[in-house]
Amino acid sequence: MDLPDQITIKEVGPRDGLQNEKKEISTEDKIEWINQLSESGLSYIEITSFVHPKWIPQLKDAVEVAKSINRKEGVTYAALVPNMKGLERALEADVDEVSIFMSASETHNKKNINKSIEETYPVLKEVVTGAKEAKKTVRGYVSTVFGCPYEGPVDENQVVDVCERLFDMGIDELSLGDTIGVANPRQVHEFLCKMEHVLLKDQIALHFHDTRGMALANTATALQLGYHTFDGSLGGLGGCPYAKGATGNLATDDLVHMIHEMGIDTGIDLDRLTEAGFFIQDKIGKPLPSKQMQVRAKE
Structure with missing residues (x-):
């Protein structure tokens, strides 16, 4: 295998993981969890979302959380x-x-954002311009890249068009999402090979969901093609509220375990990361699907 020596893992649990949880997590517990994540060696944490509280009540304390965490040098703290x-x-x-x-996909965009794809572009362009003027980097997320819960397979040309439009706005990185966890290694291989002439690998992250247990296999496929940035949610927390049954992001701790076993560096302390996983699992009050945490619980 031709594999990278090091990869970057971006933790999205405090946002993508918590946003769909029914049990409200206190502001203090969110802050403590993010502080624990900061001490695990992660270099990137998506801490919250500034979506209107009526849409995502779980993250209504976004400003307070962002202002109260202990910011560690070398860690990027991002928000939707x-x-x-x-x-x-x-x-x-x-x-x-x-x-x-x-x-x-058009239908998922309307369900998720309440706008058509064309109506969404000018809104996002404003945000990108404003963020750049404030000297902030900008990351884009594209959902339903590998399949849509309403439309099924998504035309690759449509995916490419959306990606190119976002880069034209001036984003720095794009995360390609398997929102409902339908991708398989062959599909991922074929899609990423076709995208190579359009998108630079250094500007692309992969965001896999583990709905059908395929996230690590898909990650390994992307690794072999030279991709080196991946999103994860500690413990496998999270899902998509607009995609029935699409529970569970790729578990960051399972990803770290696999990557370390393959001899690739992440800069992450798996023991500390797992401890942070048990902390948030206790606050949520239900077992998380991470295999790593299940093994550690029995030790």
Whole structure:
């Protein structure tokens, strides 16, 4: 295998993981969890979302959380921002990186953002411009890249068009999402090979969901193609509220375990990371799907 010596893992649990949880997690516990994540060796943590609280009540304390965490040097603290009002709050909270989001499929975009794809572009362009003027880096998320819960397979040309439009706005990195966990290694291989002439690998992250237990296999496929940035949610926390049954992001701790066993460096202390996983599992009050945590619980 031709594998990288090191990869970057971006932790999205405090945002993508918590946003769909029914049990409300206290602000103090969110802050403590993020502080624990900061001490695990992670270099990137997506800490919250500045979406209107009526849409995501779990993250209504976004400003307080962002202002109260202990910021560790060398760690990027990012947040999801849907529009200019959200950007105002994100800048008030002084996040390091602004994340924008949309879908590659029309129906999912309308369900998720309440706008068509074409209507979404000018809103996001405003956010990117405002964030850049404030000297912030910008990350884009594209959902339903490998399949949509409403439309099924998504036309690759449509995916490419969305990606190119976002890069034209000036984003620094793009995370390609398997929102409902339908991708398989062959599909991932074929798709990423076709995308090579369009997108630079250094500007792409992969965001796999483990709905059908395929996330690590898909990650290994992308690794062999030279991709080296991956999103994860500690413990496998999270899912997609608009995709029935799409529970569970790729568990960061399972990803770290696999990568370390393959002899690749992440800079992450797996013991500390797992301890942070048990902390948030206790606060949520239910077992998380991570295999790593299941093994550690029996030791």
